[in-house]
Amino acid sequence: MTTAETARALDVDGLLAAARDKTGLHDYGDDWFVEPLSVLTNALADEANLSDLGLDLTRRRLVASLADRLRLKQLQAEHPAILDEEVVVAAEICGLPRTGSTLLHRLLASSPEVTSTLSWETSYPLPFPGESPDAELRKQKARDRYEMFLEMAPDFGDIHTIEWDGPEEDVILLDRTFTSMSYDSFYWVPTYGLWLREFDQAPAYRDLKEWLQVLQWQSPDRDGKPWILKSPHHLTAVDTVLDTFPGCKIVMTHRSPTKAVPSYASMVGAISSQYSNDVDPKAVGPYWRDRFVTALQEYAVVRAARPDRFVDVTFQDTVSDPVGTATKVMGELGLPADREALEAYMERNQEQRHGSHTYTAEDFGLTEAGLEQDFAFYEKELAS
Structure with missing residues (x-):
């Protein structure tokens, strides 16, 4: 897998869009996380020498993490009491x-x-829809x-x-x-x-x-x-x-x-x-x-x-x-x-x-x- 192919597969805008498409949600909240995501994906493309399988697994992993961020913000909006939990x-x-x-x-x-x-x-x-x-x-x-x-x-x-x-x-x-x-x-x-x-x-x-x-x-x-x-x-x-x-x-x-x-x-x-x-x-x-x-x-x-x-x-x-x-x-x-x-x-x-x-x-x-x-x-x- 070439550096250019890996970079295209892990393009940050593409990952953000893929997670939105996967969930149907759009609000990531504070976008501070885009900086670390960008540093990580650049390093993955330039240094990690990902195999075809490795690239596929990595892209899935990053999209899933972004999807969870979207779902978390949605759940917090639906249930504001979550943010009142004392940890x-x-x-x-x-x-x-x-x-x-x-x-x-x-x-x-x-x-x-x-x-x-x-x-x-x-x-x-996060709970799956309809989950017990x-x-x-x-x-x-x-x-x-x-x-x-x-x-x-x-x-x-x-x-x-x-x-x-x-x-x-x-x-x-x-x-x-x-x-x-x-x-x-x-x-x-x-x-x-x-x-x-x-x-x-x-x-x-x-x-x-x-x-x-x-x-x-x-x-x-x-x-x-x-x-x-x-x-x-x-x-x-x-x-x-x-x-x-x-x-x-x-x-x-x-x-x-x-x-x-x-x-x-x-x-x-x-x-x-x-x-x-x-x-x-x-x-x-x-x-x-x-x-x-x-x-x-x-x-x-x-x-x-x-x-x-x-x-x-x-x-x-x-x-x-x-x-x-x-x-x-x-x-x-x-x-x-x-x-x-x-x-x-x-x-x-x-x-x-x-x-x-x-x-x-x-x-x-x-x-x-x-x-x-x-x-x-x-x-x-x-x-x-």
């Missing part, structure tokens, strides 16, 4: 990818005292999508356990703002990633709050329950998270980057190979090394200014004593810990199949010695 976020679990954050998130979310974004609803957050309150149509589509994903990337489940109906990262909601770490994880788009480092993500987080409002509005059983959310993406906007959600704490999961960075590079390689037949693993590693060096440096600045908004968890503690660690975190968040629910989740977790994937830092253009030097500032903090 209370107790925690955003951050940390580098591959630091135990997924296990911690699913443990904390198992408590009946809190709520979290679920995988099926991050994929299909149990959302069975959306759940079925999510199951089908999950099965298709595993067919395309059969080894991915060995790297990261997927639960179509379990807690999932709220960054998937942010994908609809086109300011998301998902995009440079799924595609080779370094220009987009560099741009995102400098972009003010405040409008995206205002949108995220609106998505949480609409999910809460659809589920009365969430009334009064604080949200426990999670994504490494939030490391790119720590100040913005804390400003958007007063009272929210950052639960920072810690693991040596010499382990975490090659592990994430392995995951990115598995994902991006679905969309391109030309993925260079030795470029992927240095790219994410640089991204995470920047993210951790910026996190350190925010932490120093707002130390009361952070909770620390080590990978070793999460792995060696998951229930005890989760109980401690809940206490630091001022929330009750239901040990029975935590232990029940761990039983389910042990029953799930966990494969293994083998890789080295050198597979991704890195060395352990180089990573130790690059992240020495962070390793020093971990040791203190």
